Ligand SMILES: Nc1ncnc2c1ncn2[C@@H]1O[C@H](COP(=O)(O)OP(=O)(O)OP(=O)(O)O)[C@@H](O)[C@H]1O
């Protein structure tokens with residue numbers, strides 16, 4: 024049996040995979056209202072397997088809420104279709120079991136458990152009761168690989184609570200990987216990281232995205248320019264523009280919401 | 293029909309007592325995440341205050357009028373002390389505050405037994421509260437009406453304080469977002485103390501009130517605390533409106549159930565009603581909306 | 587000692603030691619009366635094992651374990667009353683019923699004439715009640731604090747209910763005056779020793795069960811749910827299932843303990859099952875170390891022993907002492923005695939193997955407050971480490 028790998032070869036590209044039948048996430052007329060305030064307003068969005076899509080927009084644009092809606096955390100109207108399966112209206116854990124994984128704007132790992140235990144739990148939603156009731160004797164191959172990918176082999180036995188901030192975010196990405204989701208929704212994964220860590224994370228995101236449906240929320244325009252294969256701009260709950268980084272940056276409407284023409288550039292700082 | 297109205301009023305006055313007890317619980321839970329099991333003993337302290345005041349002032353009417361503010365003060369001070377000595381370090385561990393304050397409750401109960409003795413004592417109701425008034429043909433004891441009025445008065449005072457004074461605004465700010473309030477210059481210490489004082493004081497008033505409808509024993513708090521907590525659960529934590537509705541609903545339901553079945557079955561029925569209600573509204577009647585993952 | 591306690595060998599050795607002490611040494615050196623008393627403490631320890639799981643590991647503040655304890659106890663007591671009545675009275679009607687009631691056995695008592703039904707019911711009734719309540723509360727994501735309050739209200743209602751049914755449950759007197767246990771004469775000292783031995787074996791088995799649960803993946807998941815329930819959901823698990831299973835296990839253990847308590851102690855009454863006894867179950871668990879395996883057992887036995895030594899001679903002092911224990915242990919040493927070494931500043935070595943989850947931050951996130959900052963808690967126990 025050949026070992027399946029978490030990171031098959033390949034590069035992400037705009038429009039996603041060109042061969043076979045790529046998986047997709049199709050968001051239609053997604054709306055979220057908080058007591059009458061439309062935080063997400065008829066959003067349409069398509070992400071194809073193999074594309075590394077970034078979701079950008081000013082603070083409060085509704086980016087996080089879009090992910091919350093897709094993952095079942097907040098009630099929403101419209102439709103979210105994951106390769107033929109409607110996922111809107113299901114419970115959070117059911118959506119996760121249908122292959123939709125996410126990270127959070129503030130890293131949230133199980134601080135009282137070791138790095139290894141964190142990953143093992145993330146890898147285990149499909150385990151039956153009997154396996155659950157037994158002690159963990161071996162480390163899943165996927166968990167082992169994830170440890171290596173996120174560079175935490177040396178820290179496997181450490182409590183997640185004592186990891187550095189960046190390491191926690193990597194651990195979250197690792198959990199996402201072993202969770203075996205085909206849809207990955209990452210909310211500001213590089214916030215608070217150093218330049219080197221950012222570059223590394225960016226490379227990692229590209230390798231991950233080559234074989235998955237990936238949507239990343241990010242504010243740092245340098246980072247977006249460097250790693251995105253496509254971009255969606257959200258403002259005041261609405262999709263404002265969509266396309267390559269260059270196309271989006273050239274879009275007049277986008278320049279307007281970012282307060283004046285050069286504000287997209289200015290957010291780099 | 294008369295019986296039904298009589299039961300209704302019995303329920304309303306039970307509801308008023310529950311309301312007075314639950315308001316403080318709900319406020320401190322909402323603002324500080326403290327689940328105060330000793331709250332019932334603050335009630336007991338209020339009741340014994342009424343008893344002591346009557347030993348000093350033998351005129352039942354005057355002693356009642358003195359007891360209400362005195363009970364408030366005694367309850368409030370007990371609350372302040374508890375907050376300062378124990379609870380302020382535990383705001384982030386609500387479930388543990390429940391157990392710590394249970395320990396305090398045990399101690400206060402035993403103290404009452406040692407000071408006043410285990411048998412219950414009685415507080416005389418003033419002459420002007422003896423007798424009944426006819427409501428739709430049903431005789432309603434004046435004491436019950438007095439309790440109802442007292443609790444509504446306290447409620448009005450509390451709402452006024454929260455809505456219309458700078459102090460109240462600060463309290464509400466802390467309830468909504470402790471960190472933000474703090475960084476905006478609100479002294480959370482001060483408003484925590486104030487909330488504790490007022491909440492516990494109301495429990496003291498509730499204690500004075502129940503001396504009018506029953507006798508006072510060291511176990512007085514135990515009899516009310518669980519029901520008062522159920523009011524908080526059903527009404528929604530930190531929700532005054534919710535507490536009002538839940539308290540009167542629970543009071544009336546309880547006396548109706550007791551009337552139509554027995555007291556012991558009534559308690560079980562109430563609990564079932566609440567569990568079923570939580571299936572519909574897991575957060576209680578009202579709830580604050582926030583974004584935290586909870 | 588520390589080294590000994592580690593590893594599989596250590597575990598096996600620990601169990602062997604416990605077995606020898608409980609089943610060999612204690613019966614050999616203790617008089618029958620003390621053995622009966624110890625048996626009673628062991629019943630509380632069985633309840634404590636369940637609480638350690640549900641509260642220490644699962645973060646569910648089970649304030650109503652007296653209910654499950656009482657259900658198991660009353661089921662057993664009803665059976666023993668009925669059996670006594672047919673063995674000694676001939677009429678088949680328990681004595682107190684002729685005294686207070688109609689002199690007829692109510693229909694719902696009848697099934698408990700059968701020993702088999704009784705044994706099943708001891709397990710199933712507490713289990714089912716916990717299952718229904720657990721599903722109702724956890725599936726709807728009712729807050730942790732609400733769960734605590736509701737389970738306490740359940741204990742209150744249960745006690746009031748029992749008191750109200752004088753004719754069928756003995757009211758506040760409860761059920762007592764048993765003469766036989768499944769045909770064995772309860773006056774015979776040999777049978778008393780046997781009862782103690784059963785309690786000891788059940789305790790050892792429940793410790794083994796708890797250990798398996800804690801060290802399995804389920805146990806890791808339980809800690810994850812305790813600390814960050816919502817996060818677990820996003821990994822594809824339903825936390826309600828995990829919590830309900832744990833709650834049911836704790837309830838069943840309490841039920842079995844109650845059933846053993848009745849023949850050992852000879853009485854069960856509402857005073858053993860209400861709000862105060864239910865909370866009192868927790869203090870031993872807290873003292874020993876709520877998140878550890880053996881802490882709850884040792885704590886429960888210790889507190890029960892202290893209570894039986896002090897409470898009758900110094901009743902007032904005992905209550906103050908008990909109150910102070912709650913205040914001091916929960917307030918200032920939430921990890922219990924098990925955290926003392928860590929509190930005293932001994933730094934624990936990090937091991938590559940799975941480490942034990944620290945003392946739970948038994949926090950409920952009130953939606954009103956910002957998420958609490960992570961707690962720096964004392965760290966934990968030796969015995970649970972590998
Ligand atoms: N639970 C909620 N209740 C009420 N309003 C909410 C809630 N969640 C989000 N909002 C509002 O919805 C809007 C969108 O919020 P969202 O967090 O999705 O923005 P965002 O694009 O992720 O912003 P940021 O870049 O700052 O993370 C904001 O105005 C926010 O205040």
Ligand SMILES: [Mg+2]
Pocket residue numbers: 086087088128210
């Ligand atoms: Mg956001």
